[in-house]
Amino acid sequence: MILVTGATGLSGQMIVRELALGRVPAKALIRSMGKASAIGLDKLPGIETVEGDMRAGDDVKAALDGVSRVLLISSASQDMRETQCNFIDLCRQAGVQHVIKFSGAESGIGFDPAKFRFTRMHEEIEDHLEGSGLAWTHLRPSQFMQVYLREAAAISRDGELRLPFADIELAPVAIEDIAKVACRLLREGGHESESLDMTGPEALTMNEVAGRISAATGRPVRYVAIGWDERRSALLGGGASADFVDALYEQLQERLSRPRSRVHLATHDAFGVQPTSFAEFARTYARAFSG
Numbered sequence: 001m002i003l004v005t006g007a008t009g010l011s012g013q014m015i016v017r018e019l020a021l022g023r024v025p026a027k028a029l030i031r032s033m034g035k036a037s038a039i040g041l042d043k044l045p046g047i048e049t050v051e052g053d054m055r056a057g058d059d060v061k062a063a064l065d066g067v068s069r070v071l072l073i074s075s076a077s078q079d080m081r082e083t084q085c086n087f088i089d090l091c092r093q094a095g096v097q098h099v100i101k102f103s104g105a106e107s108g109i110g111f112d113p114a115k116f117r118f119t120r121m122h123e124e125i126e127d128h129l130e131g132s133g134l135a136w137t138h139l140r141p142s143q144f145m146q147v148y149l150r151e152a153a154a155i156s157r158d159g160e161l162r163l164p165f166a167d168i169e170l171a172p173v174a175i176e177d178i179a180k181v182a183c184r185l186l187r188e189g190g191h192e193s194e195s196l197d198m199t200g201p202e203a204l205t206m207n208e209v210a211g212r213i214s215a216a217t218g219r220p221v222r223y224v225a226i227g228w229d230e231r232r233s234a235l236l237g238g239g240a241s242a243d244f245v246d247a248l249y250e251q252l253q254e255r256l257s258r259p260r261s262r263v264h265l266a267t268h269d270a271f272g273v274q275p276t277s278f279a280e281f282a283r284t285y286a287r288a289f290s291g
């Protein structure tokens with residue numbers, strides 16, 4: 001049996017849907033049954049929702065009963081390292097064979113993972129998993145294309161993509177592509193002791209991102225390079241925690257000093273996944289970007 005954690009989140013949810021589409025039986029660990037049913041997880045064929053907190057040993061032991069392969073996802077938050085390292089220890093005790101760690105790797109050429117707390121934590125969790133004696137695979141996507149949906153309200157209202165990214169490039173990847181790889185890893189196993197980086201098929205400036213959203217929606221959208229103070233206020237005003245905003249500042253500093261991005265499609269190629277372009281992504285989500 002397979003277990004997916006973080007199943008109500010942005011990436012976990014899409015991966016569980018992909019499993020259901022492929023008729024792959026799996027358990028989905030969720031913290032709130034209300035949230036799971038609001039997004040329809042409880043009605044997916046072959047998916048058993050299991051309520052529990054990854055930090056609660058008894059919940060995890062019950063969820064891991066009969067499980068041989070796990071996809072490990074939790075929020076980018078201050079307790080991510082502790083949550084996931086403890087969870088890995090519980091997997092070992094429960095006799096799980098293979099843990100696929102949903103990690104992250106920036107596309108910026110020369111980006112130093114030690115400079116951004118969440119990539120640093122991901123690498124520390126990867127080290128812990130590698131030392132656990134369990135079979136492991138690290139799935140390491142770059143920025144998700146879906147993060148631009150967070151700017152959809154301003155894009156549809158003002159026709160502006162307002163971000164503090166100057167003229168740097170990023171190579172965002174569609175979660176749909178990651179979900180296809182994760183689903184095959186969960187179903188078939190293999191790729192043990194491998195780190196599977198994934199970016200999207202193009203390194204794009206924000207002018208290019210805005211241009212693709214504009215083409216998909218048929219409305220003018222322009223990139224406005226804003227300063228950190230405006231971005232910080234917008235994030236805090238939108239409900240982000242001060243810690244999370246501080247983390248994004250660390251990431252921004254490193255991104256600004258590493259302005260060019262690599263494109264890495266070896267994982268797409270190895271799994272036979274056609275890379276989703278940003279233009280395709282923007283067309284799929286055109287209604288969201290149009291308001």
Ligand SMILES: NC(=O)c1ccc[n+]([C@@H]2O[C@H](COP(=O)([O-])OP(=O)(O)OC[C@H]3O[C@@H](n4cnc5c(N)ncnc54)[C@H](OP(=O)(O)O)[C@@H]3O)[C@@H](O)[C@H]2O)c1
Pocket residue numbers: 005006007008009010011012029030031032035052053054055073074075076083102103104105118140141142143144147
């Ligand atoms: N954003 C990006 O561009 C990007 C790129 C590469 C990698 N990543 C990494 O991808 C990972 C997943 O990101 P995401 O955006 O999909 O996350 P997300 O939407 O924040 O979802 C996190 C999921 O983890 C669950 N969770 C957190 N703590 C838990 C706990 N103690 N017990 C049980 N469940 C718990 C959450 O449950 P609730 O719904 O109950 O809160 C939610 O289902 C993160 O580690 C992030 O660093 C992100």
